Amino acid sequence: MNRVAINLAQGCARINRHIYGHFSEHLGRCIYGGFYVGEDSPIPNVKGIRKDVVAALKHIKIPNLRWPGGCFADEYHWKDGIGAKNDRPKMINTHWGGVTEDNSFGTHEFLELCAQLGCEPYICGNVGSGTVQELSQWVEYCNFDGISPMAGLRAKNGRKEPWKVKFWGIGNESWGCGGNMTAEFYADNYRRYATYARKYGDTSLYKIACGASDFNYDWTRVLMEKAGRFMDGLSLHYYTIPNDWAHKGSAIEFTEAEWFNTMRKAARMEELVHKHGAIMDEFDPERRVGLVVDEWGTWYDVEPGTNPGFLYQQNSLRDALVAGINFNIFNNHAERVQMANIAQTINVLQSVILTEGAKMILTPTYHAFDMYKVHQDAVKLPVYIESETAGGIPAVSASASVDSEDRIHVSLINIDPNNEQKMVLELRGVSLKSLTGQILTSEHMQDHNTFDDADKVKLRPFTDAAISRSTVTVNLPPKSVVTVEIIQG
Numbered sequence: 001m002n003r004v005a006i007n008l009a010q011g012c013a014r015i016n017r018h019i020y021g022h023f024s025e026h027l028g029r030c031i032y033g034g035f036y037v038g039e040d041s042p043i044p045n046v047k048g049i050r051k052d053v054v055a056a057l058k059h060i061k062i063p064n065l066r067w068p069g070g071c072f073a074d075e076y077h078w079k080d081g082i083g084a085k086n087d088r089p090k091m092i093n094t095h096w097g098g099v100t101e102d103n104s105f106g107t108h109e110f111l112e113l114c115a116q117l118g119c120e121p122y123i124c125g126n127v128g129s130g131t132v133q134e135l136s137q138w139v140e141y142c143n144f145d146g147i148s149p150m151a152g153l154r155a156k157n158g159r160k161e162p163w164k165v166k167f168w169g170i171g172n173e174s175w176g177c178g179g180n181m182t183a184e185f186y187a188d189n190y191r192r193y194a195t196y197a198r199k200y201g202d203t204s205l206y207k208i209a210c211g212a213s214d215f216n217y218d219w220t221r222v223l224m225e226k227a228g229r230f231m232d233g234l235s236l237h238y239y240t241i242p243n244d245w246a247h248k249g250s251a252i253e254f255t256e257a258e259w260f261n262t263m264r265k266a267a268r269m270e271e272l273v274h275k276h277g278a279i280m281d282e283f284d285p286e287r288r289v290g291l292v293v294d295e296w297g298t299w300y301d302v303e304p305g306t307n308p309g310f311l312y313q314q315n316s317l318r319d320a321l322v323a324g325i326n327f328n329i330f331n332n333h334a335e336r337v338q339m340a341n342i343a344q345t346i347n348v349l350q351s352v353i354l355t356e357g358a359k360m361i362l363t364p365t366y367h368a369f370d371m372y373k374v375h376q377d378a379v380k381l382p383v384y385i386e387s388e389t390a391g392g393i394p395a396v397s398a399s400a401s402v403d404s405e406d407r408i409h410v411s412l413i414n415i416d417p418n419n420e421q422k423m424v425l426e427l428r429g430v431s432l433k434s435l436t437g438q439i440l441t442s443e444h445m446q447d448h449n450t451f452d453d454a455d456k457v458k459l460r461p462f463t464d465a466a467i468s469r470s471t472v473t474v475n476l477p478p479k480s481v482v483t484v485e486i487i488q489g
């Protein structure tokens, strides 16, 4: 038997909706073919942006989109991506398949995409191979409302009004593909680049410093010590890889041992958020600086026959559970985690959408985002969990929140692929009236959606729960993600 205790009087921190953010890079078919097909495409589009993709992402309330990378960001020179498309210089995408990037999707197209999605743009600037002036001018180009060289250039390119972009990343993975810098060298550079990323008018910037990879706690310590007071957010990148980097494992052909490995590794996000957060607490006890997990998700071997530089992988029920595990951790650490971005939205790594020409499918991960959108901007309710184990780790994980209309949402995961988990939810200080729910599960742990069978894994109503006063008993089926909505009496 598993127990989850939730005390309504303890609700305090707001779950930032930006925890449910996305990341999209100029990588493989994420931008081109994924979001952007060009205005002359027979695929239905508005200004070159796919209508089906925009509708799907609006449905899950995408709050923000990080762009243009990733490793690509530190080789990207934004002025190559503005003005008449025919005049835009081409470049080699050296990180991702060595393909030619024609720069037809640039700043205007990205900000048009965000406008269509109704989400906040999050632009990652080039520190690795760009200049302070280049980043400073990008901010001016996007945000200055008045007479200036960059505002004039923007108007000449067809956009009079500034976009008022708030979220700016100052480099990406500066310890690796973003310049192979030491923490000390990057901290100094962060201070320099961030200084000239200016506030124009009422657009205050939320500046995000490049943070650590995985378990590199030294990086976090140095950054917080030397540059903490100049930043609003500090990033963290962590990918869930079932085996190791050389043999990551297949997205859809995996064993039960690999299933458990994946769950175990996904659950390590808890340790990362806790330990990086503890170091941040030493320097920032008020928790002013947000932990921004701006790259997370599963990373498998590419699908057989696809370009190894394009990182195209399928997405199964296993991925939906990984998403749910991460969401529960982010929700439960809402005081420190202010943003997170899944890598990557379409056709790359743990995607929520896959496309093939005009066809589009929604992955199990998409449905996890759909189920968890109820937590966006709700008040976190701390959860106390007593769990059975499966494969040597806790079988269930949970998070809970109460929204502005007093509806309580509890999200539950059972990672056990073979056994149902019985749960008792004790909601202290509440009298319960009614309950509805949604479940994501499937017959086999490898089940996934394909272009021929797009709805194999989809959300269904969840009914296996009963209310008695302030207690809910739930039977969580094997390998499932469930969210229940509880109305108070």
Ligand code: AHR
Residues within 6 Å of the ligand: 025, 069, 070, 071, 072, 172, 173, 295, 343, 344, 349
């Ligand atoms: O998401 C793919 C790559 O992973 C990103 O470009 C980089 O930041 C990370 O190493």
